[in-house]
Amino acid sequence: MNGRYFSEMDVNFINQINDELLDDVIQSEVTLFKANADNTQTNMYGESKPSIGKTYYAGIDIICLVDRADISTDADDFGPDRKQNVVFKFMEKDLQSINFFPQSGDLIFFNARYHEIDDVVQEQFLGGQPDKSLSIIANCHYTRLSKVDVVERQS
Amino acid sequence: MAISNQNNIRWPGSGSAVPGKTAFGIYDKDPVFIDECKRAADWAAKRLGYPVVAVELIDTQFYTAFEESVNVYNAKINEYNMINNMFSLQGQRIDSMTNLQNRLVTGTGLPFISALARDYGSEAGTGGNIDWKKDYIQVNPMQQDYDLQKLIGNTKENCSHITVRRIFHDRPPASARVYDPFSMTGMSYSNVLQELGFGAYSPAVQFLMTPIFEDLLRMQSIQFNDMVRKSAYSFELKNNKLRIMPIPTEGYKMWLEYSNDNEAFEKGALSPDGDKIASDFSNIPYKNHSYSDINDPGKQWIRDYFLANCKEILGAIRQKYQSMPIPGGEVTLDGAELRAEAQQTKERLLDVLREMLEASGKFMQMEKMSQMNEQMQSILKNSPLCIYIGALALCFIL
Numbered sequence: 001m002n003g004r005y006f007s008e009m010d011v012n013f014i015n016q017i018n019d020e021l022l023d024d025v026i027q028s029e030v031t032l033f034k035a036n037a038d039n040t041q042t043n044m045y046g047e048s049k050p051s052i053g054k055t056y057y058a059g060i061d062i063i064c065l066v067d068r069a070d071i072s073t074d075a076d077d078f079g080p081d082r083k084q085n086v087v088f089k090f091m092e093k094d095l096q097s098i099n100f101f102p103q104s105g106d107l108i109f110f111n112a113r114y115h116e117i118d119d120v121v122q123e124q125f126l127g128g129q130p131d132k133s134l135s136i137i138a139n140c141h142y143t144r145l146s147k148v149d150v151v152e153r154q155s
Numbered sequence: 156m157a158i159s160n161q162n163n164i165r166w167p168g169s170g171s172a173v174p175g176k177t178a179f180g181i182y183d184k185d186p187v188f189i190d191e192c193k194r195a196a197d198w199a200a201k202r203l204g205y206p207v208v209a210v211e212l213i214d215t216q217f218y219t220a221f222e223e224s225v226n227v228y229n230a231k232i233n234e235y236n237m238i239n240n241m242f243s244l245q246g247q248r249i250d251s252m253t254n255l256q257n258r259l260v261t262g263t264g265l266p267f268i269s270a271l272a273r274d275y276g277s278e279a280g281t282g283g284n285i286d287w288k289k290d291y292i293q294v295n296p297m298q299q300d301y302d303l304q305k306l307i308g309n310t311k312e313n314c315s316h317i318t319v320r321r322i323f324h325d326r327p328p329a330s331a332r333v334y335d336p337f338s339m340t341g342m343s344y345s346n347v348l349q350e351l352g353f354g355a356y357s358p359a360v361q362f363l364m365t366p367i368f369e370d371l372l373r374m375q376s377i378q379f380n381d382m383v384r385k386s387a388y389s390f391e392l393k394n395n396k397l398r399i400m401p402i403p404t405e406g407y408k409m410w411l412e413y414s415n416d417n418e419a420f421e422k423g424a425l426s427p428d429g430d431k432i433a434s435d436f437s438n439i440p441y442k443n444h445s446y447s448d449i450n451d452p453g454k455q456w457i458r459d460y461f462l463a464n465c466k467e468i469l470g471a472i473r474q475k476y477q478s479m480p481i482p483g484g485e486v487t488l489d490g491a492e493l494r495a496e497a498q499q500t501k502e503r504l505l506d507v508l509r510e511m512l513e514a515s516g517k518f519m520q521m522e523k524m525s526q527m528n529e530q531m532q533s534i535l536k537n538s539p540l541c542i543y544i545g546a547l548a549l550c551f552i553l
Contacts, residue, residue: 010475012164013211017479020209021486065482089482126480135482 031059033107084142115140170214188446220464233441329377463500470494
């Protein structure tokens with residue numbers, strides 16, 4: 001049931017403003033890597049890591065808003081460990097157009113760093129109407145390159 | 156990666172054909188308007204930030220805003236023309252005033268003022284639009300009071316209220332009561348009168364025999380006698396109720412003149428031309444000027460007003476929601492600023508136009524001309540004045 005506000009025309013207008021803001025003004029381009037569960041080797045606990053065969057699909061470029069927290073560095077006996085939480089905010093329609101739904105474990109490449117998705121939030125409904133979901137927000141953490149061990153191959 | 160399928164609600168860089176895209180289609184057949192409309196849309200889009208930023212307006216909105224601007228300009232010009240020429244145009248037949256928007260009205264408005272003055276003529280009995288009707292009542296012996304509304308208004312004027320204008324209640328004139336001892340003696344008086352062109356003139360037929368002052372003295376004697384020794388003829392009239400003095404001793408017809416108050420309104424206050432005349436501001440037949448007839452200063456005013464219109468529309472669009480949702484947050488657009496700026500610009504433009512129209516009006520132009528004449532005389536006062544006498548020219552420096 002459509003509400004009194006946020007008609008199709010209004011939603012179009014909001015999408016248009018967002019397109020201009022994201023695509024033309026901010027232009028933060030990221031690359032999404034979907035985890036390839038079928039070709040990933042897991043141990044007896046269902047865990048995986050690149051060294052035993054965790055693989056990802058080829059990356060897809062997309063524009064989004066990026067909200068970066070400050071980097072914190074913990075220094076202990078094992079040496080310094082840099083940590084950063086990063087929030088990637090996507091227009092849901094943009095993700096639909098590339099047929100991509102981010103999930104925990106997927107990677108997002110931005111600013112020459114890889115970020116692993118911790119959880120995904122899909123709660124921004126225009127006018128409170130679930131069928132008019134505007135965004136998908138991926139809460140990520142900065143992951144070490146050695147942990148990801150991504151090797152670029154010819155597709 | 157740009158994901159956009161919303162190009163239909165933002166300016167794409169050029170507009171489609173103008174005819175049929177304006178709100179009223181008033182100027183759709185004017186090629187100058189059509190050309191200007193497209194150019195103005197392009198210009199306004201650039202002034203609003205295109206192509207660096209998107210402008211959420213499409214061609215129909217630009218075209219409608221442009222048509223509105225021309226309409227506002229035309230309306231203001233025509234309003235001022237109507238105010239300036241109201242006395243000349245009001246009361247004129249509508250079908251005789253075609254293409255008024257392109258015509259110079261030079262009349263002074265005197266015919267209209269004369270028409271207004273007719274009511275005064277009606278009241279004074281010297282012209283006007285309403286009839287003074289003459290009728291009589293039968294005066295009865297010993298009856299002083301008569302209700303004229305009942306006797307005349309209710310019976311002969313269909314219960315309309317009447318206003319009594321004149322009552323003929325006076326003694327017979329002294330001239331009718333002069334006794335002429337020489338009448339019917341000697342030469343026939345009728346022959347004498349006919350010869351002198353005074354047929355049916357009754358008294359003092361033998362005036363040829365006596366000086367005129369004798370007639371005057373005799374009539375004056377009769378009048379003084381009436382005035383001093385007899386009751387005066389007079390009457391009171393209150394709310395169309397008549398009391399006559401003295402108490403009548405015999406019956407007679409008393410004549411009077413009156414007017415019907417309803418007729419006074421219909422004939423006096425309402426124009427006899429019915430609804431075919433220009434009665435007021437609403438039906439003086441001014442039409443919009445063609446865009447191609449408007450001069451360059453006028454076109455520039457229209458463009459400025461058009462840009463303000465576009466800002467206002469764009470502001471309204473961007474301000475429909477107080478804040479615009481974006482992924483995980485919201486932003487505030489510049490709708491309020493655009494609307495405020497547009498409002499200020501429109502008010503300023505209207506003020507400027509009003510001032511220009513007032514300055515170009517008949518009254519102000521006459522005032523300026525008068526001032527100019529005074530200044531010219533002041534300047535010429537110091538110029539050499541030549542006086543020509545016969546064939547010689549003498550020059551004096553004042």
